[in-house]
Amino acid sequence: MRLRPADHVRWAVNRSGVTLVDMRSGRAFVLAYPDAAVWDLLTRDGDAGRLTAKIARIADIDVERASRLVSDLTQRLRVEGLLASENPHG
Amino acid sequence: MANLSITAACNRSCAYCFAGRERSAEAGHMPEETFVAALDFLVRSDIDEARLLGGEPTLHPDFVRFGDLALDRGLKVLVFSNGLAPERALSWLANAPQGRVSVLLNADPSESSQHRAMARLGPRLALGVNIDRPAFAPELLLDLVGQYGLAPTIRFGLAHPIVGGRNARLHPRQFTSVGHRLAAFAPQARACGVTLSFDCGFVPCMFPSGFFTEFGESRECLGQRCSPVLDILPDENVVACYPLAALHRERLTAESTATDLRARFSEHFRGWREVGITPVCDGCAWRRRGSCTGGCIATAIQRSNGLQSLEQSEAVGLAAASRTWSPRDTSHHTTHEAASPRRDATRPVPPGETVKAGRTSGKQWSVPYIDQPVDFWERLHAEFGDEIGDVYFPLPASVIASGRPPQPSAFLDDFLRRCTLPRAVLLNPIVLPQRVDALIPRIVETLRRLMGDCGVTSATVSSYQLAVGIRDRLPQLPLTASTLMDVSQPNQAMLLDGICDTLVPSSRVMRDLPALRALRAAFRGRIRLIVNEGCLSGCPFRTQHFYEMTSGTDFPASLCDDLLRRHPWLRLTGSWVLPQHLRLLENVVDEWKLAGRVTLRDPVVYRRTLRAYVTRTPLGPHEIGGGPASLVAPMHIEEDFFLRTLHCGRHCHRCSVCRDYWPY
Numbered sequence: 001m002r003l004r005p006a007d008h009v010r011w012a013v014n015r016s017g018v019t020l021v022d023m024r025s026g027r028a029f030v031l032a033y034p035d036a037a038v039w040d041l042l043t044r045d046g047d048a049g050r051l052t053a054k055i056a057r058i059a060d061i062d063v064e065r066a067s068r069l070v071s072d073l074t075q076r077l078r079v080e081g082l083l084a085s086e087n088p089h090g
Numbered sequence: 091m092a093n094l095s096i097t098a099a100c101n102r103s104c105a106y107c108f109a110g111r112e113r114s115a116e117a118g119h120m121p122e123e124t125f126v127a128a129l130d131f132l133v134r135s136d137i138d139e140a141r142l143l144g145g146e147p148t149l150h151p152d153f154v155r156f157g158d159l160a161l162d163r164g165l166k167v168l169v170f171s172n173g174l175a176p177e178r179a180l181s182w183l184a185n186a187p188q189g190r191v192s193v194l195l196n197a198d199p200s201e202s203s204q205h206r207a208m209a210r211l212g213p214r215l216a217l218g219v220n221i222d223r224p225a226f227a228p229e230l231l232l233d234l235v236g237q238y239g240l241a242p243t244i245r246f247g248l249a250h251p252i253v254g255g256r257n258a259r260l261h262p263r264q265f266t267s268v269g270h271r272l273a274a275f276a277p278q279a280r281a282c283g284v285t286l287s288f289d290c291g292f293v294p295c296m297f298p299s300g301f302f303t304e305f306g307e308s309r310e311c312l313g314q315r316c317s318p319v320l321d322i323l324p325d326e327n328v329v330a331c332y333p334l335a336a337l338h339r340e341r342l343t344a345e346s347t348a349t350d351l352r353a354r355f356s357e358h359f360r361g362w363r364e365v366g367i368t369p370v371c372d373g374c375a376w377r378r379r380g381s382c383t384g385g386c387i388a389t390a391i392q393r394s395n396g397l398q399s400l401e402q403s404e405a406v407g408l409a410a411a412s413r414t415w416s417p418r419d420t421s422h423h424t425t426h427e428a429a430s431p432r433r434d435a436t437r438p439v440p441p442g443e444t445v446k447a448g449r450t451s452g453k454q455w456s457v458p459y460i461d462q463p464v465d466f467w468e469r470l471h472a473e474f475g476d477e478i479g480d481v482y483f484p485l486p487a488s489v490i491a492s493g494r495p496p497q498p499s500a501f502l503d504d505f506l507r508r509c510t511l512p513r514a515v516l517l518n519p520i521v522l523p524q525r526v527d528a529l530i531p532r533i534v535e536t537l538r539r540l541m542g543d544c545g546v547t548s549a550t551v552s553s554y555q556l557a558v559g560i561r562d563r564l565p566q567l568p569l570t571a572s573t574l575m576d577v578s579q580p581n582q583a584m585l586l587d588g589i590c591d592t593l594v595p596s597s598r599v600m601r602d603l604p605a606l607r608a609l610r611a612a613f614r615g616r617i618r619l620i621v622n623e624g625c626l627s628g629c630p631f632r633t634q635h636f637y638e639m640t641s642g643t644d645f646p647a648s649l650c651d652d653l654l655r656r657h658p659w660l661r662l663t664g665s666w667v668l669p670q671h672l673r674l675l676e677n678v679v680d681e682w683k684l685a686g687r688v689t690l691r692d693p694v695v696y697r698r699t700l701r702a703y704v705t706r707t708p709l710g711p712h713e714i715g716g717g718p719a720s721l722v723a724p725m726h727i728e729e730d731f732f733l734r735t736l737h738c739g740r741h742c743h744r745c746s747v748c749r750d751y752w753p754y
Binding site: 010011012013014015016017019021022025026027028030043044 | 357358359360361362363364365366369370371372373390391393394395611
């Protein structure tokens with residue numbers, strides 16, 4: 001599963017995290033760290049598996065915890081319509 | 091307050107112009123029925139002033155009639171003009187009822203033809219200036235106020251970016267420099283009886299702490315000026331302001347009121363209020379207290395990612411016109427830690443704005459200073475316009491060496507004072523002659539002077555330590571990591587995070603596509619690629635060569651001569667890209683750099699080479715300037731061959747492709 005920011009989302013990196021703006025609704029979402037770091041990595045490489053492994057290494061946490069961190073955030077973002085997913089084979 | 095943009099026509103072409111594509115010929119003049127509807131709107135909205143805007147509003151063929159119509163409705167009239175008004179309009183302005191018609195002239199002290207309007211209108215006319223670079227000279231405006239008895243007030247504006255546009259703008263990093271300059275100017279103005287006023291987008295943090303006592307206006311008031319001013323366009327569309335015009339429009343109807351329209355625009359752009367114009371806005375005390383709204387929304391949008399396609403943004407933005415907003419979601423807020431700035435958004439060519447035939451897709455060029463009169467640079471500016479991002483020149487050797495032999499500089503002072511192209515300074519010795527601590531005060535002082543007096547907008551630095559020292563002391567000055575910093579690997583690029591805004595990769599990887607991709611992924615700033623460097627990738631003589639050039643010995647023979655005599659095909663592996671092959675590197679590069687402070691000294695060759703690169707006109711490798719390992723005889727380079735060398739990894743010891751390709 002590959003994830004990517006939805007087409008209507010813009011974001012800017014701030015000192016305390018990342019602010020996402022949904023261009024359709026005008027809503028702003030502020031992600032503090034570590035969620036901001038997940039977003040940052042996600043925008044570079046949307047592969048969920050690799051993303052989890054990276055977070056585990058960077059934050060020095062076990063893969064299970066990293067996986068929870070990633071899945072919690074991506075779930076929330078998808079509910080808000082801020083993330084799109086694509087099947088690399090399809 | 092609302093502005094009536096009565097015409098798209100203008101007789102000037104200011105680089106910072108906010109009107110952008112609204113100034114296109116199709117937008118034309120506002121018809122009288124639209125103007126009357128706009129006056130109705132003003133009256134309905136309890137607005138007592140018709141602010142006529144353009145383009146240049148006095149160029150509207152019915153300007154005088156429109157002015158009379160506004161006066162007949164009991165409105166005051168304020169005209170935003172560049173001062174180059176037709177006689178009929180000027181006469182009307184000069185004879186209109188005192189106190190009911192005034193002009194805010196967008197002053198350019200170097201434009202002597204504006205003086206005619208000043209002389210005719212005297213106290214009916216006030217001066218305004220849009221600041222698009224840290225070096226500006228407001229003192230000249232005081233002279234004009236005194237000389238022509240103008241209204242004793244000067245209005246300052248900041249050059250904000252047009253979202254999706256390419257106008258000259260002031261970067262937030264330069265705001266502090268501007269704020270301090272204005273603070274230094276305020277007492278002079280007061281001594282002349284002149285008051286200062288400020289347009290939208292100023293933020294309290296750009297001014298020194300004592301300024302507001304001196305100035306008399308509260309910081310709170312100043313920091314909250316980014317509300318939809320409402321610009322009514324000639325076609326009855328209404329935009330929040332020109333810089334945001336591409337993102338959202340409303341239609342002027344018989345029921346519209348300013349309050350309603352402002353509410354709709356505010357709602358539409360409210361999310362961007364959370365972003366702020368700099369990465370540190372989110373921790374700002376002014377903002378937390380509600381004393382600052384985070385500056386210009388267009389500037390905030392400009393620093394966000396991915397406005398890659400204005401068409402897409404427009405579609406999204408326009409579709410959102412009637413949607414409702416939800417409150418800001420802060421449920422994810424946890425701990426804070428520092429973040430690095432990201433790469434600036436690319437600057438797409440907006441629909442309706444055409445790229446000159448054959449020109450590159452918006453990537454700018456950094457080009458070398460050669461010792462030519464200002465006329466040469468003005469011609470270059472006229473021919474290439476925005477394609478030129480900056481002209482780079484070395485600091486005097488008395489301050490720090492530049493990595494090249496001393497060069498002619500008879501016209502350098504004139505170039506610095508009068509050239510209208512952005513200028514960047516080089517500080518790139520191959521080795522620092524002293525410890526950074528000892529060097530830095532003199533360098534910073536020189537840079538401050540160049541930024542303040544000459545409008546220098548960025549610096550290229552070859553030493554990491556020097557870059558750190560400059561960034562600490564002059565955070566507003568954008569820094570570029572020179573190719574002499576020899577950054578070729580992602581781990582090196584990562585070290586530059588937060589220190590340098592732009593990276594010129596090492597000559598080792600200028601023609602190595604996978605390596606450039608890796609650098610781009612690792613570096614959050616912009617990648618600038620030298621296109622006509624002639625050095626061998628990883629040349630073993632490079633450091634010694636630069637040392638000999640910098641240390642003032644005679645211009646050295648190329649130290650690689652003997653190597654190239656034995657293996658002439660190595661010239662094919664040099665770090666150059668021909669104009670016709672730029673597109674192969676398009677996706678890993680944000681901007682281009684033309685080398686050649688020495689090899690392109692001839693102005694004719696300089697222009698021909700730059701023109702070829704900008705227009706992507708094919709050249710042979712012997713025609714591009716280049717360095718010691720350049721090809722000196724004509725040779726056709728096929729794209730297939732060049733493409734192969736972009737991926738080969740320079741395994742020359744086991745590869746014979748270049749040897750076999752060499753024709754001599």
